[in-house]
Structure formats: structure tokens, C-alpha cells
Amino acid sequence: MTDMNDNRLSSAKQLETLRKTILSKRDAEKPIITVCTGTACQAYGSLEIYRRFVEELERQGVEGSVLETKSTGCHGFCEQGPVVVIFPREICYVRVQLDDVPEIVSTTVAGGDVIERLVYRDPNTQEAIPKESDIPFYKRQMRLVFGNNRYIDPREIDDYIALGGYAALSKALLRMTPGEVLEEIKESNLRGRGGGGFPAGLKWETTRDASTGSKYVIVNCDEGDPGAYMDRAIMEGNPHAVLEGLVIGAYAIGSHDGFVYVRQEYPIAYENTMNAIDQARDYGLLGSDILGSGFDFEVVVHRGAGAFVSGESTALMSAIEGKVGEPRMKYIRTAVSGVKGMPTCLNNVETWANVPLIIERGAGWFKSIGTEGSKGTKIFSLVGKVNNTGLVEVPMGMTLRQLIYDIGGGIPQGKKFKAVQTGGPSGGVLPEQYLDTPIDFDELTGLGSMMGSGGMVVMDEDTCMVDTARYFVSFCCDESCGQCIPCREGLRTLRDILTDICEGKGKGGDIEAIEDIAEVMEDASLCALGGTAANPVLTTLKYFRDEYEAHIKENRCPAEACKALTSYYVDPAKCSACMICLRACPTEAIHGEKGIVHWIDQEKCIKCTTCYEVCPTRFSAVRRLSGEPLPPPPAPGTKVTREKKR
Amino acid sequence: MTITLQIDGKEVKAESGVTVLEAARQAGVHIPTLCEHDRLMPYGVCRICCVEVEKKGRKRIVVSCGYPVENGLVVTTRSPxxxxxxxxxxxxxxxxxxxxxxxxxxxxxxxxxxxxxxxxxxxxFTGKPIRCILCGKCVRYCDEVVGKQAIGFVGRGVDRRAVFFPEQARACLTCEACFNLCPTGKIAADTDFVVFDGFSVDDYSSGEL
Structure with a gap:
């Protein structure tokens, strides 16, 4: 046993002792400064802010008064980044700039006072809300899986253990049989968070019962839906939660080898996972005889090569085998014959991260959250035309309206809600009349959309639904593997028809052709990508058929968004000749001068919408016209006639 | 082990482990295919051989070239x-x-x-008429039967192409095994003493394909 290092934990007691030791070194009264360095905040320069805090504490000679300065994973409120939270008072500063750091150190850290200017303000009431958990965006969430991100430096296993991390693993390995662990997960009715919503326990059981010999467990972190990044935030911000779930699952299934498949585009997730594996191994939480239980488990990280389709389970397994990441027929399930023909259990990041919670707190607790058919919480990435973009975790059963309005803060600039796309390119759009639908795997599927992995793109009245369908179909044209005819040729033809419709070249019979193609894609595609790729088209057609018809029959885009069908026009009766649009126009298409009504040269106009956006709302002189004839431009030199407000 | 299934209303016996397509052929039921070949592993991409199967009252569409027979399975090879x-x-x-x-x-x-x-x-149609349906018969035959990899797939999605790799293709003109496999006749037509002229990996890289 000479190669054993000193840090290895070989009993539940040793883990608990370690946790107490970590906590005893921490003075709970002293402030901890946490800087969100999730990908979104990093893009705003939060790493620099973190470094400045370290320097500034030293410069002001107050580093001794602070317990720690931490760079954490994503907190979720990406709209307001970079986010800095100072514990234990949980003072939350939003949109922090580098120059704010000295003041935060002197006033808040050393002085104990809140800086009003940096505090989140409710946009409706203007009330300043200094405490993070009081902010409406967070207040209405239930952050079971995602909530620890803000306390943890993802590169420090001790942070995870201090919060009770790996206690569930200890319980499972040392106090439960594999069968009891499996029963607990089955009983909890945990359903796969990656898209399909298949019961995780059943999948585990199939793999366990498949055959003797080698079995594999896999973490699928190949998230690639446009606008979705919840798995990324967990893998980057709390990798140990996923690893802990994976080891527990492996124990239940009887697997000793696992893979974490991380997509190429997630370098921080890769680094943090690699680091977490090293640290877990060092503590004996991975490797042989984990926690003295006699159970052995090793895990290998596999980096993807940047293909959306590789998130499909058979494709992902091919990639792990070193082959091209393309789906294959799976009439024999991967739970029975997966990697190298061996039984393989694949679950998504969020699914694995739920496992320690269920083991620790019990299936009964988990089942107390959510709806009849969908238990627990779900993380969504709330993006698009919504005030509070970011990652939100809510109990299943919350309605779309609560999510978009109460947490998301509604639609910006007083625009009208039009639709929400759930489930990414495999999902569909849901219109306003379904806003009170509870979030639930089966409810969403019943409406023609799906839960998917949790992408949620909100669209306002300026979004064209035909163009939205075209966007998702184009995405899949590039991201499909291209093997089977229905998916490859179906997508190509759908894209070409939808592009034509958006450009005013739609024809009678197009809608029927779209429906024909979509049905064949659904029935005959090789994998779920092709089988669901027409959903955005089918749902937009189902709920916004009139928009398709307006494009085809009237050459009109009701959202005034499709360039080929929309013209920009300055209303001479409203124009104040303020020169703003004229100066902003990138192609110098707007003519006029001070006091002289402006007009747009349609030949030069590239329909970039700049004039429409910059025209002051008190004038609202720039209009978009679609499907109606463009009025002639004013006679040259027409003077402003707009009446001044009295 | 012999099992019994039903194909288009007929009781059919088949060895377990064979596919529905094989069982149908043995029973004299024709199912059209484009990517299937008896010397190649089932690939299942043309989807032409799809059939309806019914098991425990549940109907679904599967491709017969990859779906293994099961006892009591009810197969319909033609329906609207x-x-x-x-x-x-x-x-x-x-x-x-x-x-x-x-x-x-x-x-x-x-x-x-x-x-x-x-x-x-x-x-x-805004794509290129490449006279190829990407059935992969040539690619798979070259790999699985001939033991070379002179032809392969490149690209993804709507840009997927079958191309030959000049470095691997020296023996092609004496082999010609794939010529008659091609359902569109492209390979034979495009090979005029110059191996697969016009669809090499170089053409793909230069954007010609």
C-alpha cells in the first residue's frame, strides 16, 4: 500500500472529519467575496475584476479581514453581469466594472456599507434590492441543482465537501446496496433532462440487467441547442456534483468505467472537469476502493469535435469509440449494446447532478416537488426577447407565464409577447394562449413542442414565425450528420421552401409540401435529430398558419421582419427632420436636411432597421410597411409640417 | 432458434437474429431498398425499406434492413x-x-x-446535382469487402459527400468493384480512365463539390 497517498479517505467518518476540518478553518463572520466567472460574466471581463479584488485587498491592507476571494461558476443572472456577491450578508452587486473594485473593498468589505449605485434595482418599482436572494429573478426560483454554484470555487473540491458534497456517495456506497440505490432513483421518477425525458431509473435497470461483464456510464455534456447553456454552467461551476452522481449511478448499475463527453466548445468545462477528477481521485472518491467500500470506478474525459449531432446517444458512443460521431440504428438499445457493444447508460449533465440530491434527501422529498409526471426542478436558459436573460431553475409545474414574466421580468421595451421556443431545434414554438401551461415533459410534448434540454427562447411581436422556422431548419441543415435521406434532403428542401416564402417567392401548395416532408421526416429518419427537426416548422404552422399564408398569398410579413417583404418609410407628417436617422444610416440612403423632411432612397436601403430603431419614440416617424404599396417620397424640399407639442 | 412472425398477413418462419428484410425475402415478399447489400453490414440510411411493425399492440415504423425479427411480430410492408x-x-x-x-x-x-x-x-433545389444519394454502398464495399478505404464520406448535413482519396485509389481501375453497386451509375459514368474524376477529396476541399 506504499503508493497510497495521505489524502485518501477510506471511510464515511474520514469524509465527515475532513468536512468539519474545512469548516473549522473558516470564520463564518468574515466576508467572502465571490465573483461570478461563468462564461457570460467572463465575457464582460469578470476574471479581471476577480484579480483586481485580490490586488486591491492587499493594496488597502485589508486582506486579513476577508476570509476568501473566490471566482465561482455561473450564478445565472447573466443579464446583469458581471455579478459580485459578498457573503455572509449576500450583498449582490450587478454590472460591476473594474473601477468599482476599490470602492467595493473600502466601503463594503472594510466599511460594511452597501453601495447603492451597484445594487440591483427593480425596473418597475425602482426599489434597490441589495440581498441576492431577495431579487425577484432569484426569489421565485428553486435552485436545488444550480444553487451551490455561487458558493463554490469549481477548482476546489474542499468547497464542495464543505457544503456536504460526497455525503450522498458515502451514504450510497457504505449504507445502501446497489439495488437500494436503483430503487431510490426509480421511486423518485427522475426523468432524463437531456431532452427525451426517459425515466432514468429504468435506463439504469436495463443496463444493470443487460449482461455480465463490462458496462459503461456516460455523462453527456454535448449541449448544443442554440441559446442553451445550462449543462455548461453546471459542468463549469459544480463539476463534483456531476461526478458524484455518476459514481453513485455506476455503483447501482455495476459499472466500473465512465466517460464524460464534453464538447470542444466548452474549454472551461473541460478544464474544471479534469481538475475535479484529479482532486476526487486524490481523496479516494474515484479510483479503487472508493471510501473504503471496495467499489472501484474510473472516469475518462472525452472531448467532442464540435458536432451538434454527436449529442445523440449512438453518435456520442461512436465518437467515444474513436469513430465519426454519427448516429446508427438503435433497434437494440444502447442500455443493452452501447460503447464497444457493451451495455451503456448515458445521462445528461443535469440528470446526473440530481442523483446526489435524491440519494441524500430521499425519493419522497424529490417527488414532493413538481407535477404528477415530472418531478423535481428543471434548469432553463431563458434567452431572447425577455428582460432578465439568464439561467433559471424552477420546480416542474411552474407555468411558462410565471417563468417569463415573474422571473424573466417580461418583454423589453413594452413589446408584446408572441411565442416561446422550448426544446431548441427539436422543440417548437408555443403562442400566448399556452402561457399558462405548466412546465412538464408530457404537457409540452402534447402541444407539439418538448422540454428538450431546457433552451427557452422568448420572441416578441417583431419576430417572424416563418423566419424562425427557417432559422432552426437551417441550423439543422448544417448540424445533421447527413446520413439518411429524410433528414438530409427533407431539411434541405424545407430550408429552400421556407427561404422562398420569406423572400416573397412562396407558391400555392407550399404549405402542403411542408407538411408532407415534415411527416416523412418524423416517420422515417434514422435518429431523433431528423425525427424532431421539423417540429419548429410544424408548430409555427399549427399556431401561426396565417403568417405563412400572408407571406405566400399577400407578399406580406405580418411581423414586418422579412427583408424582402418589408420597406422602410419616413412618414412626412411625423418627421421632425432631426437628422438622427440620416446620420445613422450605413448606406446613406436617407436624404433631407435640417428642417427638410427626410426620405429613404429604396434603391440604396439595405433594410438594416437602424433608422426604425433610432427614430425617437416621441416622433415614431419611421415606419415599416409590408404587403402594402409604398407611398411616394415627399416632393424635394418639403418642410417639416409636424406640429410642435404645445 | 426458429421464430414465427407475420409478414403482410402470412405466417413466416425465420431464424432469430436475421432482419425483417431477410425474413421477408425468404418468404418471397419484396421490399425495395437502395442502400442495402447482402455482403455489407446493415446501414439503414436510405429508409426506403421501411415497414410498419406491430408489437404488443404498438405500431411503429422501422427500417427492415436493421430491425431484428421477433416472435409474434406483425409486419406490414405496404400501406398508404x-x-x-x-x-x-x-x-x-x-x-x-x-x-x-x-x-x-x-x-x-x-x-x-x-x-x-x-x-x-x-x-x-438550390444544391448541386451530384448524381449521388449517399447510400454509401461504394464506401462500405470498399472498406468491408475489398479492404481498402479508397472512397469515404466528408462533410456534414446537406454538404455531406462521398469522395475518393487519390492516394488510396491506385488500384481502383483494376478493381472496379463499386462500379455496379452505384444505384445512380455515377461511378461508372464518371470514371473514364481517370479514377473518379470530379469527385475526389481535392474537389471537395476546393469547393467544387
Whole structure:
């Protein structure tokens, strides 16, 4: 046993002792400064802010008064980044700039006072809300899986253990049989968070019962839906939660080898996972005889090569085998014959991260959250035309309206809600009349959309639904593997028809052709990508058929968004000749001068919408016209006639 | 082990482990295919051989070249739904597959049998008519039977192509094993003493394909 290092934990007691030791070194009264360095905040320069805090504490000679300065994973409120939270008072500063750091150190850290200017303000009431958990965006969430991100430096296993991390693993390995662990997960009715919503326990059981010999467990972190990044935030911000779930699952299934498949585009997730594996191994939480239980488990990280389709389970397994990441027929399930023909259990990041919670707190607790058919919480990435973009975790059963309005803060600039796309390119759009639908795997599927992995793109009245369908179909044209005819040729033809419709070249019979193609894609595609790729088209057609018809029959885009069908026009009766649009126009298409009504040269106009956006709302002189004839431009030199407000 | 299943209303016996397609052939039931070949592993990408199977009262569409037979399985090889899938698949792939406005061989037969309008989507087609349906028979035969990898796939999605790799293709003109496999006749037609002229990996890289 000479190669054993000193840090290895070989009993539940040793883990608990370690946790107490970590906590005893921490003075709970002293402030901890946490800087969100999730990908979104990093893009705003939060790493620099973190470094400045370290320097500034030293410069002001107050580093001794602070317990720690931490760079954490994503907190979720990406709209307001970079986010800095100072514990234990949980003072939350939003949109922090580098120059704010000295003041935060002197006033808040050393002085104990809140800086009003940096505090989140409710946009409706203007009330300043200094405490993070009081902010409406967070207040209405239930952050079971995602909530620890803000306390943890993802590169420090001790942070995870201090919060009770790996206690569930200890319980499972040392106090439960594999069968009891499996029963607990089955009983909890945990359903796969990656898209399909298949019961995780059943999948585990199939793999366990498949055959003797080698079995594999896999973490699928190949998230690639446009606008979705919840798995990324967990893998980057709390990798140990996923690893802990994976080891527990492996124990239940009887697997000793696992893979974490991380997509190429997630370098921080890769680094943090690699680091977490090293640290877990060092503590004996991975490797042989984990926690003295006699159970052995090793895990290998596999980096993807940047293909959306590789998130499909058979494709992902091919990639792990070193082959091209393309789906294959799976009439024999991967739970029975997966990697190298061996039984393989694949679950998504969020699914694995739920496992320690269920083991620790019990299936009964988990089942107390959510709806009849969908238990627990779900993380969504709330993006698009919504005030509070970011990652939100809510109990299943919350309605779309609560999510978009109460947490998301509604639609910006007083625009009208039009639709929400759930489930990414495999999902569909849901219109306003379904806003009170509870979030639930089966409810969403019943409406023609799906839960998917949790992408949620909100669209306002300026979004064209035909163009939205075209966007998702184009995405899949590039991201499909291209093997089977229905998916490859179906997508190509759908894209070409939808592009034509958006450009005013739609024809009678197009809608029927779209429906024909979509049905064949659904029935005959090789994998779920092709089988669901027409959903955005089918749902937009189902709920916004009139928009398709307006494009085809009237050459009109009701959202005034499709360039080929929309013209920009300055209303001479409203124009104040303020020169703003004229100066902003990138192609110098707007003519006029001070006091002289402006007009747009349609030949030069590239329909970039700049004039429409910059025209002051008190004038609202720039209009978009679609499907109606463009009025002639004013006679040259027409003077402003707009009446001044009295 | 011999099992019993039903194909188009007929009781059929088959060895367990064979596919529905094989069982149907043994029973004299014809199912059209484009990417299947008896010396190659099931690939399941043309989807033409799809059939309806019913098990425990649940109906689903599967491709017969990959679906293993099961005791008591009820298979339907022709139905309005199946016929429509085959028709639309041919219509969708026709613009890519055609040479001089026509389909050849097995594709032409299927198009006629299922009443496919091969020009239905022609006016919409913005891709390149590459006279290839990516059935992969050439690629797989070269790999699995000949033991070379002179042809392979490159690209993804709508840009997927079968190309040959010049470095690997020296023996091609004496081999010619793939020539007669090609359902569109592209390989034979494009190989005029110069191996696969016009669809090498170099053409793909230069954006010609």
C-alpha cells in the first residue's frame, strides 16, 4: 500500500472529519467575496475584476479581514453581469466594472456599507434590492441543482465537501446496496433532462440487467441547442456534483468505467472537469476502493469535435469509440449494446447532478416537488426577447407565464409577447394562449413542442414565425450528420421552401409540401435529430398558419421582419427632420436636411432597421410597411409640417 | 432458434437474429431498398425499406434492413403510410440524384411503382446535382469487402459527400468493384480512365463539390 497517498479517505467518518476540518478553518463572520466567472460574466471581463479584488485587498491592507476571494461558476443572472456577491450578508452587486473594485473593498468589505449605485434595482418599482436572494429573478426560483454554484470555487473540491458534497456517495456506497440505490432513483421518477425525458431509473435497470461483464456510464455534456447553456454552467461551476452522481449511478448499475463527453466548445468545462477528477481521485472518491467500500470506478474525459449531432446517444458512443460521431440504428438499445457493444447508460449533465440530491434527501422529498409526471426542478436558459436573460431553475409545474414574466421580468421595451421556443431545434414554438401551461415533459410534448434540454427562447411581436422556422431548419441543415435521406434532403428542401416564402417567392401548395416532408421526416429518419427537426416548422404552422399564408398569398410579413417583404418609410407628417436617422444610416440612403423632411432612397436601403430603431419614440416617424404599396417620397424640399407639442 | 412472425398477413418462419428484410425475402415478399447489400453490414440510411411493425399492440415504423425479427411480430410492408414515405423520399432525393433530368435503375423503378413526381421539388433545389444519394454502398464495399478505404464520406448535413482519396485509389481501375453497386451509375459514368474524376477529396476541399 506504499503508493497510497495521505489524502485518501477510506471511510464515511474520514469524509465527515475532513468536512468539519474545512469548516473549522473558516470564520463564518468574515466576508467572502465571490465573483461570478461563468462564461457570460467572463465575457464582460469578470476574471479581471476577480484579480483586481485580490490586488486591491492587499493594496488597502485589508486582506486579513476577508476570509476568501473566490471566482465561482455561473450564478445565472447573466443579464446583469458581471455579478459580485459578498457573503455572509449576500450583498449582490450587478454590472460591476473594474473601477468599482476599490470602492467595493473600502466601503463594503472594510466599511460594511452597501453601495447603492451597484445594487440591483427593480425596473418597475425602482426599489434597490441589495440581498441576492431577495431579487425577484432569484426569489421565485428553486435552485436545488444550480444553487451551490455561487458558493463554490469549481477548482476546489474542499468547497464542495464543505457544503456536504460526497455525503450522498458515502451514504450510497457504505449504507445502501446497489439495488437500494436503483430503487431510490426509480421511486423518485427522475426523468432524463437531456431532452427525451426517459425515466432514468429504468435506463439504469436495463443496463444493470443487460449482461455480465463490462458496462459503461456516460455523462453527456454535448449541449448544443442554440441559446442553451445550462449543462455548461453546471459542468463549469459544480463539476463534483456531476461526478458524484455518476459514481453513485455506476455503483447501482455495476459499472466500473465512465466517460464524460464534453464538447470542444466548452474549454472551461473541460478544464474544471479534469481538475475535479484529479482532486476526487486524490481523496479516494474515484479510483479503487472508493471510501473504503471496495467499489472501484474510473472516469475518462472525452472531448467532442464540435458536432451538434454527436449529442445523440449512438453518435456520442461512436465518437467515444474513436469513430465519426454519427448516429446508427438503435433497434437494440444502447442500455443493452452501447460503447464497444457493451451495455451503456448515458445521462445528461443535469440528470446526473440530481442523483446526489435524491440519494441524500430521499425519493419522497424529490417527488414532493413538481407535477404528477415530472418531478423535481428543471434548469432553463431563458434567452431572447425577455428582460432578465439568464439561467433559471424552477420546480416542474411552474407555468411558462410565471417563468417569463415573474422571473424573466417580461418583454423589453413594452413589446408584446408572441411565442416561446422550448426544446431548441427539436422543440417548437408555443403562442400566448399556452402561457399558462405548466412546465412538464408530457404537457409540452402534447402541444407539439418538448422540454428538450431546457433552451427557452422568448420572441416578441417583431419576430417572424416563418423566419424562425427557417432559422432552426437551417441550423439543422448544417448540424445533421447527413446520413439518411429524410433528414438530409427533407431539411434541405424545407430550408429552400421556407427561404422562398420569406423572400416573397412562396407558391400555392407550399404549405402542403411542408407538411408532407415534415411527416416523412418524423416517420422515417434514422435518429431523433431528423425525427424532431421539423417540429419548429410544424408548430409555427399549427399556431401561426396565417403568417405563412400572408407571406405566400399577400407578399406580406405580418411581423414586418422579412427583408424582402418589408420597406422602410419616413412618414412626412411625423418627421421632425432631426437628422438622427440620416446620420445613422450605413448606406446613406436617407436624404433631407435640417428642417427638410427626410426620405429613404429604396434603391440604396439595405433594410438594416437602424433608422426604425433610432427614430425617437416621441416622433415614431419611421415606419415599416409590408404587403402594402409604398407611398411616394415627399416632393424635394418639403418642410417639416409636424406640429410642435404645445 | 426458429421464430414465427407475420409478414403482410402470412405466417413466416425465420431464424432469430436475421432482419425483417431477410425474413421477408425468404418468404418471397419484396421490399425495395437502395442502400442495402447482402455482403455489407446493415446501414439503414436510405429508409426506403421501411415497414410498419406491430408489437404488443404498438405500431411503429422501422427500417427492415436493421430491425431484428421477433416472435409474434406483425409486419406490414405496404400501406398508404409506407407508400407515401417511399414516394416522398424519392421525390426529395431526386434532384440530387438525377443525371440529365432522369433517374436510373432501381431508383427509377421505385419512382414508377410509388408514383413519385421526380420533378416535384426540382424548382426549389438550390444544391448541386451530384448524381449521388449517399447510400454509401461504394464506401462500405470498399472498406468491408475489398479492404481498402479508397472512397469515404466528408462533410456534414446537406454538404455531406462521398469522395475518393487519390492516394488510396491506385488500384481502383483494376478493381472496379463499386462500379455496379452505384444505384445512380455515377461511378461508372464518371470514371473514364481517370479514377473518379470530379469527385475526389481535392474537389471537395476546393469547393467544387
Amino acid at each position: 403510410r409506407i407508400d407515401r414515405i417511399r414516394k416522398v423520399l424519392i421525390e426529395l432525393v431526386a434532384p440530387t440524384a438525377m443525371a440529365d433530368g432522369l433517374l436510373a435503375g432501381e431508383m427509377k423503378k421505385i419512382a414508377t411503382e410509388y408514383g413519385a413526381d421526380i420533378h416535384r421539388f426540382e424548382s426549389r
